[in-house]
Amino acid sequence: MIERRLSGIFAALSAVLVLSLASGCGDSVKKQEVKTPEMSEDQARATAEEYTRLVIAGIKAPAVDRAPSFNVSPCGEVMSGKDSVEKTFTALRIQNVTVPSRQQESVFRQARTTIEGMGFRIRKFETATAAGKGAGNLTAMKPADGFSIILQTTASAEEVMIMVSSPCLERPKASGGGSHPEPPAGRTS
């Protein structure tokens, strides 16, 4: 235990060292520079809607009568105080569908096939039935555009939440030289 603790402290001190070297003052780690994909908020919304639509069509489950939510927020470390959604943003869309408890497992299996067919790579997939209730969860990511999908049985056991999130996206530059090619993103639903 003592040895483990000491090795932990050593690792932590190493972490502090790495942080200091990376940022100069230890505020943040500069991650490897990766080109942020360019996409407007409308395009991100349309993409998330399309992925959701394809999943729903694949599993043949009716959407619940609640409006889906779509929101954008700053990329990365949202508490840095520097980021906003003016230049870059990440999008999150959530919509639920009705899936009877006894059909949950088969629907999740069908969802996996559908989502793989959409070009996503499955990162996690589980289904189980307990106390007569089926449930599942699935996490997938599409390497081509960085969008992710999570499917999760909800608390009611009769619904599945479809959560589609975008990677960090950069708003397209204005063609006419203005600084705001489109209205700054608000949070809408």
Next chain:
Amino acid sequence: MVGFTELRAANFESWRESARTWRTTAGKLAELENTFRTGVNDGVEAAGWKGRAAGTADQDLEVTVRQIAVSASQAQTIGIAAERAASELPAIQTMFRAAIQEAETSGLRIVENPGGYTVQAAAPAGAAGNPTPADAARQQSAIDGFVARFDALLRQASEADAKFAATLATLMPGDVAETRLDAWQNSVEDTRRVAGLYGVGPVPTLDPAQTANWWRGLSDEQRALYLAAYPRRLGSMDGLPAAVRDTANRTALDQRLTELAPALAGGKSPDHDKREWENLTEIKKQLVAGYTRPPGRELLLLKFGDKFLDGQVIMSVGDPDKAKHVAVLVPGTGTTVAGNLEGGITRADRIRDTAVGLTDGKSGVASVFWLDYDAPEKKGIGSMAGWARSEEGAPRLDSFVGGVRAQGNDHHITVIGHSYGTALVGDAAKTGGLAADDIVALGSPGMHVKRAEDLKIDPGHVWADRSPAKLDEDQAVVDLGSAKHGTDKEPSIFGIVADAFVGSDDRVSPTDEAFGGKRLKGDADGHSGYWDTGGESLLNQGKIVAGMYNDPNPLNRPHVK
């Protein structure tokens, strides 16, 4: 002083009409204020007009909106006073007229004159105008009795009339339309005087449960007067309905910004005021941006303050009183109002959105960003390592959560601490004063207790997650921070050094098995990655907030090790 004839003959219908007019005026002004805020201000923002001229226009608009707000507040108070007078005086008049009728039925005659009135016998007492001394005495006694009743009712009428007259004189209705920007202070003081006339104020100091009961016991009129006269005080009172606090705080925020503005414009403001201005301006900015949010995802300002230079704020996404599930997020080191409110709201949004997706959409979820303590500075190792900041703030977290609980609604409350914020949550819980159902510790250096059970909550409801990333900030915070925070008595610096040499086995982080809580299996990418969309850590938080941990199917429960 109200005269006899005046009270007997007065027609109070016009008073009622006047009260209605004032109420309508107040409502229209409030609508106008809202229209300006949502329409004009947002229009300027949405147009992407950010130049210098836009800044000037924004200020002018803000001045206009605040003038309207002052007028609305004054008109509302006058309306309340007018309604009170319009209901009190007719009631007194009814009793007065009944007494007159009774006197006349008793054989007395009332003579009204410009100077007052006299009560006389309509006919001499006794039979055939030949009164006995006993008859005369009885008659005089009856006259005296009616005079006393008339005088008492006239006094009551005069008092009611004087209160209303004082209200009008104090609030100067003639000036309402021309209220100056610096009239806020006067407005509040005037309103307090008026409220005092009606026995309203000052605001009592009570615990959250008592506060909730006190508020429930007030009439609508008393509540309106308290709101108009003591917005700042009510806004920070744990135990009041969230919607009331939001209304009060929005008024108080405008008031405080207006108070600060002239000093800042003149360049004479001390540093404290400048910092406060920055903090409050950021709060205002978020509230204005929040006007477009849909119901259920609206922003409520539950507190703001200037006790610390970095500010204080409690902002909720969704109304906690209407929600079944409430999450309270306590941020950690380096968090300030001016720098991090937007980020805090984003985290609250993501937790709420995820939890809403996991519930049936009917029970409701609210997510609160709680920054009512002086979070340590990132570059101040002393404050980060010390316990003072968490211990100082912990009682306020207890009080706030107690206030949410006092609103009833059988809330399921989850308190989520991050980094140093988990130490504060530990300090709040270990006294037994934190009325939470679940506690979540993310990237925790320690919670100032050695075991989950020391948080005075079932250890099965204490959840902890740490980033699997190696050699990053999370590892530094958790492993190094535990030397200072992973125990139940604050160690001295000598103790920490000695422990390092001796190899103390005494330090426990919430993610250690020895702590005895539920260890979450998350995927946070670094110390601030617990709210990344599409991540297991965020999904786990959503499941805990939605209370899914008792689900018979393990796949629906939070993912634990």
